[in-house]
Amino acid sequence: MGRRTQAERDAMTTEIGFALFAGAVLAGAAYFSVTELLPSLFESLRGRWSLVGPLAFTATVVVFIAVVTIVLTRFRHATRAGRQATAPPDRPGSARSGKPGGIDPDS
Numbered sequence: 001m002g003r004r005t006q007a008e009r010d011a012m013t014t015e016i017g018f019a020l021f022a023g024a025v026l027a028g029a030a031y032f033s034v035t036e037l038l039p040s041l042f043e044s045l046r047g048r049w050s051l052v053g054p055l056a057f058t059a060t061v062v063v064f065i066a067v068v069t070i071v072l073t074r075f076r077h078a079t080r081a082g083r084q085a086t087a088p089p090d091r092p093g094s095a096r097s098g099k100p101g102g103i104d105p106d107s
Helices: 006-041 049-085
Strands: none
Touching: 006 049
């Protein structure tokens, strides 16, 4: 892989920041839902922090890691697709049909 331009490095930095922010927000939502909403739905869990606490921690960690991984993986695939779309054009007279200067195999 060649050298990255400043714009590519800036885009990566921005995407990492977004992934961490989105992961933190959704992990906080998961923590809230496990600690506040789950005991409301199941009355037997009310006041049982020994059960809800580890469950909330596990949900928070899993959601954070999943969101960060998904966001960065999607960015990586989008970046690769963008690089392929902006690849240098073929030489004139190449065998790719539909390109200016290309050879159409049907003619």
